[in-house]
Amino acid sequence: MMVPPLSLYVHLPWCVHKCPYCDFNSHVARTPLPFADYVDALLVDLDADLQTEGGLPGRTLQTVFFGGGTPSLFPPAEIERILHGVRSRLAIAEGAEITLEANPGAIEQAHFSAYRQAGVNRLSLGIQSFNDVMLQRLGRIHSAAEARRAIDAAQQAGFDNLNLDLMYALPGQNIDGAMDDIEQALGFAPTHISHYQLTLEPGTPFGKQPPPAVPDSDLAWAMQESCQARLAEVGYIQYEVSAYSKPGREARHNLNYWGFGDYLGIGAGAHGKISRNDGHILRRAKRRNPKLYMESVHKPERLEQCAAIPDQELPFEFMLNALRLIDGVPRDWFSQRSGLADEAIAERVTQAVARGWMSDTRTRLRASPFGQRFLNDLIESFIP
Ligand SMILES: C[S@@+](CC[C@H](N)C(=O)[O-])C[C@H]1O[C@@H](n2cnc3c(N)ncnc32)[C@H](O)[C@@H]1O
Ligand code: SF4
Numbered sequence: 309m310m311v312p313p314l315s316l317y318v319h320l321p322w323c324v325h326k327c328p329y330c331d332f333n334s335h336v337a338r339t340p341l342p343f344a345d346y347v348d349a350l351l352v353d354l355d356a357d358l359q360t361e362g363g364l365p366g367r368t369l370q371t372v373f374f375g376g377g378t379p380s381l382f383p384p385a386e387i388e389r390i391l392h393g394v395r396s397r398l399a400i401a402e403g404a405e406i407t408l409e410a411n412p413g414a415i416e417q418a419h420f421s422a423y424r425q426a427g428v429n430r431l432s433l434g435i436q437s438f439n440d441v442m443l444q445r446l447g448r449i450h451s452a453a454e455a456r457r458a459i460d461a462a463q464q465a466g467f468d469n470l471n472l473d474l475m476y477a478l479p480g481q482n483i484d485g486a487m488d489d490i491e492q493a494l495g496f497a498p499t500h501i502s503h504y505q506l507t508l509e510p511g512t513p514f515g516k517q518p519p520p521a522v523p524d525s526d527l528a529w530a531m532q533e534s535c536q537a538r539l540a541e542v543g544y545i546q547y548e549v550s551a552y553s554k555p556g557r558e559a560r561h562n563l564n565y566w567g568f569g570d571y572l573g574i575g576a577g578a579h580g581k582i583s584r585n586d587g588h589i590l591r592r593a594k595r596r597n598p599k600l601y602m603e604s605v606h607k608p609e610r611l612e613q614c615a616a617i618p619d620q621e622l623p624f625e626f627m628l629n630a631l632r633l634i635d636g637v638p639r640d641w642f643s644q645r646s647g648l649a650d651e652a653i654a655e656r657v658t659q660a661v662a663r664g665w666m667s668d669t670r671t672r673l674r675a676s677p678f679g680q681r682f683l684n685d686l687i688e689s690f691i692p
Contacts, residue, residue: 318574320382328512333377347393349605374428388427431467436455474489477531478506494542499557501552536552547634630674665679
């Protein structure tokens with residue numbers, strides 16, 4: 309097995325309000341939030357991970373991602389303290405991508421410059437829509453005007469590498485509405501746009517009681533195709549199911565996930581995946597509840613899961629990530645990054661080609677355009 313690139317995910321779990329569609333590990337903030345205690349816990353968590361990995365000698369972080377939750381609730385000084393703590397334990401590569409997620413309803417303008425000074429060089433803004441009615445239906449805490457102000461503020465602070473999250477197939481939305489959101493986003497010329505179809509996640513208020521007039525899958529597909537065509541026309545390349553970027557501005561952190569790279573995950577509910585010298589690939593998940601996470605961070609109970617991925621599950625785990633990429637990945641990454649021989653997937657790849665779901669598989673593993681339409685079925689065909 310070859311050692312893949314290494315990333316770090318930092319989960320910051322609080323939000324001002326829980327959106328009714330959201331099943332991320334996010335918790336409504338009861339002020340005052342224990343920012344300093346949480347950051348202390350993150351660094352203890354990182355120490356514990358590194359200790360079990362022997363410090364990961366010779367390995368360098370290529371990307372860092374502050375996700376949530378709403379990381380922009382954290383004061384810049386605490387973000388700086390995290391990055392400083394990380395740097396004193398593990399090398400961060402020169403020019404590494406360091407992203408922070410921000411919610412337009414939870415931003416103080418002055419914070420943006422301070423995040424940049426702390427070392428953050430990419431911002432991801434949760435816009436969702438530029439239509440006030442849609443924002444209200446989604447239970448967002450911000451208006452379209454606030455979303456625009458947040459983008460202006462980010463750009464004024466010098467964030468030239470900027471992602472805007474948009475959702476489509478919103479309750480009562482039509483194709484023109486979805487296209488209008490794209491058009492408004494393009495007005496800011498961001499380097500990256502994430503375009504997610506609204507998913508009614510089980511267990512969320514929207515999952516239990518779907519809002520009226522959610523577009524069906526055919527309409528959602530038509531919206532996606534129209535938006536994709538418009539984005540292509542103005543030079544945004546779709547490189548993943550939901551991700552579009554200007555050339556060379558792909559989200560490197562996410563590319564590492566999809567390429568079956570390694571990542572440490574610190575913070576409540578964070579997941580990590582590390583390839584070990586003994587050929588095993590270890591998955592770890594941290595305790596989800598922020599309070600219990602902080603209380604148990606010094607003890608083995610900080611881990612909710614810690615186990616090697618069984619060999620028979622590796623083909624599915626690999627494909628679950630790789631096939632999301634429009635161009636897929638080099639075929640030899642499978643054996644290099646899973647440690648298994650190519651035979652472990654060869655027959656199933658041949659079957660997928662016969663169904664028209666994959667093509668040109670000699671040097672790359674990728675879904676055909678037809679396979680992208682049936683991506684879940686294609687990925688599931690690699691379940692052991
Ligand atoms: C973890 S959230 C963090 C961003 C930030 N908390 C916010 O909401 O502004 C990342 C993105 O996932 C997307 N998302 C969350 N729940 C979703 C759902 N049920 N369906 C589709 N996209 C979703 C949203 O676009 C959101 O901006
Ligand atoms: S702000 Fe983002 S993370 Fe928080 S509840 Fe809403 S979608 Fe989820």
